[in-house]
Amino acid sequence: MRKDVKRVAIYIRVSTYEQAQEGYSIDEQKERLVQYCKAMGWVVSEIYIDPGFSGSNLERPGLQKLIAEIKAYDSVLVYKLDRISRSQKDTMYLIEDVFLKNDVDFVSMSESFDTSTPFGRAAVGLLATFAQLERENIKERMTMGMKGRARKGYWKGTSRPPIGYDYKDGNLEVNDYEAMQIRELFTIAANGIPNMPYNVKNMARYLSKKYSNKYGNWTDSTGITYTIQNKVYIGMVKYKDEYFPGNHMPLIDNELFEKANSRLNAYLSSFGEHSTYTKYMLSGLTVCGICGRPYYR
Structure with a gap:
């Protein structure tokens, strides 16, 4: 059962110098998110930071530590949705399979995205739709690219080129x-x-x-x-x-x-x-004296 005071884990990510210049610096995000928690009457239990990491995948030390310790919190708070991930597929995985599965709300301060509200939960469904659309578009682009390469005479390209x-x-x-x-x-x-x-x-x-x-x-x-x-x-x-x-x-x-x-x-x-396949050790070694073909059993 939840306590009256919400225990919040703050997650902060900055990948490039340009983002820092746009107001996404670690210190700036931290200050705004802590102030937001104070205004909401929430307790900041932990702050997880990934400096210099891309949001294109989930292989980030701070994020992995947050996932491992997720049961200790009531909510995860970020400054903006793309701070948690730039992939809709990964965002949906985190929200549905990590946060909500462990009864943890997810809140994005800038977009007023809060899965503890009916509107926030409805937004999850919209995100899932767009995530599926993104996956289909990626698949279609890959298919078109592979067929296009073949039409131009290029081999498909794998880690196992044909012998020769x-x-x-x-x-x-x-x-x-x-x-x-x-x-x-x-x-x-x-x-x-x-x-x-x-x-x-x-x-x-x-x-x-x-x-x-x-x-x-x-x-x-x-x-x-x-x-x-x-x-x-x-x-x-x-x-x-x-x-x-x-x-x-x-x-x-x-x-x-x-x-x-x-x-x-x-x-x-x-x-x-x-x-091409034989069950017994001597299969194919014994041959017919008339036709020369091997015996199989």
Whole structure:
């Protein structure tokens, strides 16, 4: 049950010199907020300060300490709403999941925003609506940006560029040593390995004995299948289910790509789930003396 005197935690943030010049300095905020508490008859229990921190995220020592100690207060007071966060999503998280969840009111002095009042609680709903709109707009801009990059021939860009390429300055650049491995992979996928049954595991064993790559070796059978099916090696880039001509150099020609995939697909169709995965240790090692195909159980 709450005491008659409201226990208030004051939160202050300043990120730049310009804000200090505009009247948001730490001392100025502190003085105004303390005076506001006196006028309201509230007790200032603690003041949390984050000097020189952006409001774009929640990774601020003062704010994290406030969150950890939130149960000790009845209200959190800020000078202005953007002092707590410049992200509507983060603002809603703090108000709904940190403050109100712990029965703590949130008050912004400048905007007269107070969740202890009916109007303040209604404003939370409006903020939630705008936060959702912001998230949708961000998602749409990201989608348009990624598709736009693909249309211009740029690879999507991740921390895991395809084997055979390095990702530098927004472009795929040929890694000569890995490119040699890719060409050999497509050759054995198209023509088979001499004196070895045609299967993905044998391709993995064959390449792993000879080469390594930026991700280790070639023991991942699923990765080999994905690599053979990846059109990046014939100079294409993909966004969702659409392909666009890429700016990077192809590692193989279309004829070899089609031949390798045609044979691989025929093999995958014949063996289904057993083509890349085996349950038993000797699966795929015992072969038929007549047709040369491996046995699976």
